[in-house]
Amino acid sequence: MVMSKEEALYRYVLRLGDNALVLAQRLIELVAHGPELEEEMANANFALDYLGQARMFYSYAGELEGKGRSEDEFAFMRGEREFANFLLIEQPNGHFGDTIARSVLFENFYLSQLEALTQCSDSRLAEIAARSVKEIRYHQRHDSQWLVRLGDGTAESHELAQQSVNNLWRYTGELFAGDEIDDILRDKYNGPDLDRIKSDWQLQTAKTLKEATIAVPEDQWMDNGGRDGRHTEHFGPLIAEMQYMQRSYPGLTW
Amino acid sequence: MAATTPKTHSEAQIRSWLADVPDPEIPVVSVIDLGMVRKVTVTDVGVVVDVSPTYSGCPATEVIEDSIKTKLDNEGVVGVTVKRVLSPPWTTDWITESGRNKLLEYGIAPPVGSAGKRELLGKTAIRCPQCGTDQTSVISEFGSTACKASYKCDECLEPFEYFKCI
Numbered sequence: 525m526v527m528s529k530e531e532a533l534y535r536y537v538l539r540l541g542d543n544a545l546v547l548a549q550r551l552i553e554l555v556a557h558g559p560e561l562e563e564e565m566a567n568a569n570f571a572l573d574y575l576g577q578a579r580m581f582y583s584y585a586g587e588l589e590g591k592g593r594s595e596d597e598f599a600f601m602r603g604e605r606e607f608a609n610f611l612l613i614e615q616p617n618g619h620f621g622d623t624i625a626r627s628v629l630f631e632n633f634y635l636s637q638l639e640a641l642t643q644c645s646d647s648r649l650a651e652i653a654a655r656s657v658k659e660i661r662y663h664q665r666h667d668s669q670w671l672v673r674l675g676d677g678t679a680e681s682h683e684l685a686q687q688s689v690n691n692l693w694r695y696t697g698e699l700f701a702g703d704e705i706d707d708i709l710r711d712k713y714n715g716p717d718l719d720r721i722k723s724d725w726q727l728q729t730a731k732t733l734k735e736a737t738i739a740v741p742e743d744q745w746m747d748n749g750g751r752d753g754r755h756t757e758h759f760g761p762l763i764a765e766m767q768y769m770q771r772s773y774p775g776l777t778w
Numbered sequence: 779m780a781a782t783t784p785k786t787h788s789e790a791q792i793r794s795w796l797a798d799v800p801d802p803e804i805p806v807v808s809v810i811d812l813g814m815v816r817k818v819t820v821t822d823v824g825v826v827v828d829v830s831p832t833y834s835g836c837p838a839t840e841v842i843e844d845s846i847k848t849k850l851d852n853e854g855v856v857g858v859t860v861k862r863v864l865s866p867p868w869t870t871d872w873i874t875e876s877g878r879n880k881l882l883e884y885g886i887a888p889p890v891g892s893a894g895k896r897e898l899l900g901k902t903a904i905r906c907p908q909c910g911t912d913q914t915s916v917i918s919e920f921g922s923t924a925c926k927a928s929y930k931c932d933e934c935l936e937p938f939e940y941f942k943c944i
Contacts (some may be wrong), residue, residue: 565920572924576835580864651865655834658867658893658944666919 532708533646534588535608536715538598539705539751541581542609545599546759547630548574549766550617559620566666570627573659580652600770604760605753612695614750614759618688621681624670625688631664632728633699633721640716644709668732675736686738697746699725705751787855789818792825799849802841803923806884809842813872816863824857825850830868833924833944869893870943881941882907887929889943904940906931914938 551571558564582595612630617623638660641653674685700722709715733740749755769776796818797810809815809829817828827846831839843860850858870889873881878888890902903912911933918928919942926939 562918562920565918569920569924572835572837573833574835576831576833580834647865651867655831655864655867659834662919662942662944 527704527708529708529712530588532705533649533713534585535705536709537581537588537649538585539608541578541585541595541598542607543613543630543634544574544581545578546607546609546762547613547627548572548578549762550613550623550626553617554623563620567623570663573656573663577652577656577659580655584648584652596770600767601774604755604763607755607759607763608751608753610695610698611747611750611756612692612698614755614762615692615695616758619684620670621674621685621688622691624667624674625685625692627663627667628671628732629689629692629696629729630699631660631667632725632732633696635660635664636721636724636728637716640721643714644716645712645714649713671732671738672736675733675738682737685736689733689738690741693741694744694747698748698750701746701748701751703751787820787825789820792818792820792827792850792855795849795853795855796827796846799842799845802838802845804881804884804886806880807873807877809846811874811877811880813874813877814842814868815846824859825855826859826861828861828863830863830872832868836924870941873941885938886926887938887940889941891943893943902943904929906934906936907938908936909934916940 548571551567551574554567555564555571558567578599579595582598585598586593586595610630612626615622615626635657638653638657642650642657644650644653671685674681676682677685700718702718706715706718710717730740747756793810793815796815797808799809801807801809801812812832814829814832815827816830817826819826819828827850829843829846839862843862846860847858871893873889881888885907887904887907890904904914904916905912906914906929908931911931913932914929915932916927917930917937920926921928921939925942925944927942928937929940930937
């Protein structure tokens, strides 16, 4: 069955919400565990930006779906298999090099995706993208600078940062894999062209890695499945913690 | 005060009331100073206030929307609707001259330059709100709220906050 363009838009917006929420949750885990005060604040601020973006995407997804689901229901009352975020984003914070490498690899993609979405024909999605792109530009600059400091730092930090990039590389193929939903967005809504985003991503990532004296990992087998709800083992504990209050006390409000 | 029909309030009157609604996190400036009030529409049935949130995740957004509604309710305005408007996205360029002066007097350096890509990513000299020198350095690109960065003055040595240009 061919997916309707309305259904594709709804699911696309929901995916955007899932990416933003899951990364927000990962960054929130760092509150009170940051390596230094500046990063403590940076990550808390970034988490807040992502959470705000998730709320905008989820609210809109709820309207598109038309079944009266609220942003909280999308965040707290769906099961693991219903989340369609990228596998890259759900990877654990690890050490600080892992956290930063994850952010850089994702933000180089997300920034291009949002920039393209500001031109899409769905005005509400374009508005949310225009609001969000300013924030992600700031994140990307900050996180890239950190990757350079770590990669081009001491022998130990270099080794660790290189390892972080190597470990996460297998999750980057999924960013550009694309499926029917992406095709419909591109064709019917003037949405992002993943081939173009991929070449932009490769250029930007190669540039940052070079500055960081980190070698670009060789082509390898790429993991996939997050967008279809098939997650890595790290995702279950993440949403269990995130959803604990609503699962234990359904309908709880502040 | 008894409720009056919406039409009896002019847009200017509504705006002057909104000038008393403070930002909960930086109470020295109002929602008008920050340029968050994009439009005030007075109709036969009520008043619609269009408000642009500053940052996506700014926790003050809902408080501000509630404060606007409460303020106008208290002034006797009926049928108040606060509408959140995302487009065009809020920028520090919309902070008024008087808003910038209030920030400065309060000890927060107002945003410098306009919010193009270049300024965000470039290095701009930030003036110390205490002694006025531009010999300052960044301590952290982040501060007590999403909209501010932390600086220190190299002359008078006072730390201060800078309202980021976005």
